[in-house]
């Protein structure tokens with residue numbers, strides 16, 4: 001009986017996920033379709049360059065969305081292998097990726113990263129994706145001048161702690177309650193999958209993620225705790 005209930009709940013969840021996904025995929029597809037029609041009418045002349053970049057952006061959006069959905073669905077990709085890796089390698093990879101945008105937008109990236117061989121066991125690319133999701137949200141939250149995104153890292157024998165803070169508007173009560181719910185977004189162009197995916201990834205690595213407004217920068221504060229891999233065998 002209980003098993004039956006669980007099955008029904010799982011099916012309802014899948015239905016909700018499918019509905020949300022269909023809705024999210026339709027928007028970029030509609031936009032791609034419109035631009036292709038414009039290109040056809042113009043015979044490729046005129047403003048086709050900007051059309052192409054919109055099309056590419058929208059395709060990347062669908063790609064990212066499907067990637068998030070696959071993580072949530074616990075789809076096992078055989079091409080992604082688990083390994084022991086240095087957490088800071090992935091964090092610095094994300095920082096390098098975002099540095100040009102920070103420079104362009106005048107965002108001050110403050111780094112307070114304790115050097116250390118923080119080894120984690122799991123999926124390197126997933127952890128990188130989790131860091132990127134959190135950092136991207138911080139970048140999207142700071143719109144005004146004088147914006148700051150601060151990354152703090154420290155560790156102990158058993159875990160590594162990564163904190164991302166910004167001086168944006170912070171998390172509203174509605175946000176605090178729904179932050180990790182799939183498809184919850186307050187953004188026009190948001191998918192609402194970034195944080196639910198991130199939470200899943202961190203949980204899959206035995207870690208935890210918390211969010212609040214306790215930052216001294218007055219914006220949102222995200223804290224990720226990951227257990228360290230202490231031996232070479234695990």
Ligand code: ADP
Pocket residue numbers: 133137138141166168169170171175179184185186187189190191192193194195196219220
């Ligand atoms: P998306 O970014 O696509 O909206 P996310 O799951 O990444 O989806 O985030 C969900 C929501 O959480 C955002 O729409 C936003 O309202 C809120 N949020 C996340 N990070 C921050 C932040 N650093 N500051 C303020 N609000 C945030």
Ligand code: MG
Pocket residue numbers: 133136137194195
């Ligand atoms: Mg996001």
